[in-house]
Amino acid sequence: MTPTHRDRAVVLGGSIAGLLAARVLADNFAEVLIIDRDPLGPEGAPRRGTPQARHLHGLLARGHRVLEELFPGLTAELVARGAPVGDMLANTRLCFGGHRFRQGPSGLTALCVSRPTLESAVRRRVVALSGVQVLGRRDVVGLTASRDNRRVVGARVIGRTDGSAEEQLPADLVVDATGRGSRLPIWLQSLGYLPPEQERVSVGVGYASRQYRLPPEALGNDLVAISAPTPARPRGGGLSLIEGGRCLVTLMGVLGDHPPIGAEGFARFAADLVLPDVHEILEDAEPLDEPVAYRYPLSVRNRYDRLTRFPDGLAVVGDAVCTLNPIYGQGMTIAALEAAALHRHLAKGRPLRPREYLRDVGRISGVAWALALGADLSFPEVKGTRTPASRLLGLHVRRLQSGAEHDARLGRAFLRVTSLMDPPPALFRPSVVIRSMTAHDSRGSQPAG
């Protein structure tokens, strides 16, 4: 872990993807600067640059594992700060495809923590690393490049205080982690490169979230309840106990059917979920704040992995590459996997080869994109190509979800794939196929709703 000859890396954006990238860059660069337009203090409060942080942020088991590898002891630290932890199937009430999953051990960790607290815990650890510095209240406005534009050699930033002049920050490697609003496609064009092709899926998702205090024992041994939207009942929602003895409730609707933020409308929407638990639990709960909304119109995947020309000295991570329908809770895990990939590429002991790294990024985001797209296309109104293979997969997943009502091993198999622990073909292991057909045929259960 000794810094190599490389001197300085600059990370644009200090949210989860930027922090995780900075963590691995610190092993390889003498100096790592993280630039963000927000003042990034030690506290775990919501901030303007990450409005999504007020909403439920589930950390998939794979993301949890990578975070713990990057920051040993992080789970214990968060638990000591009051974050509940349990098993993803044994301590949760899950309803997917209209089927309430039977509870049972999955071996997958459910770490229940609010997004601001998780981000601030990660940030504290990153800024404690040698050579890492956060420069907040600065807008990134562009890149600087070598005379022939073949290499990015730094970033242009402007302070957010009156009268600030543009500053140039030289760097051996610049990493774009500015999220879904990233201007990298435009910056690339200004340097004479093609922008990436974009894949888009209109999902019209709306979120509304509110915090509550629950009566003691309201959830028994459980920590989380999730009712996923289905084509028959496109209203979904979930609640999770989080640190501070609070419970965060997020309601979600797809294709424009969005939860209202008035207290009464919020409660009525919760009553429309397949799983009655969320509404029932809220009836006796004490609201701690007013509901807040978030709109997510479309998922976008930038195909940087397909570009045949890309400048040296530049990489991109997180939502700047691919923003996924938030309902599936994949974003932070993808950012973690991309940071781990960056680590592997930098460990080769030579300057990063961006196109090789971006091909790995394409593979990582591709798996998550395919899973999300498969689920989105089960809604007939979502535009996209449906093939015989995708229809067969949809049928199999519906049978599996139906079987998971009675067979916790099927619930476990489903969660291992959707948590990105196992690759999607694991759903077709003979044991899974036989169990799901047997469970489905013997009970023939129809989805609720």
Ligand SMILES: Cc1cc2nc3c(=O)[nH]c(=O)nc-3n(C[C@H](O)[C@H](O)[C@H](O)COP(=O)(O)OP(=O)(O)OC[C@H]3O[C@@H](n4cnc5c(N)ncnc54)[C@H](O)[C@@H]3O)c2cc1C
């Ligand atoms: C409603 C919602 C719910 C979600 N739920 C989940 C979930 O359950 N589980 C999960 O894993 N993921 C979830 N996600 C996704 C998750 O929030 C992101 O994937 C994750 O935050 C990683 O994003 P990022 O760091 O790439 O970008 P962001 O979090 O968007 O951060 C971008 C950062 O860049 C800064 N920035 C942007 N532009 C500039 C600029 N020009 N100059 C300076 N700074 C700039 C911003 O201030 C911000 O700090 C959800 C997303 C949404 C929208």
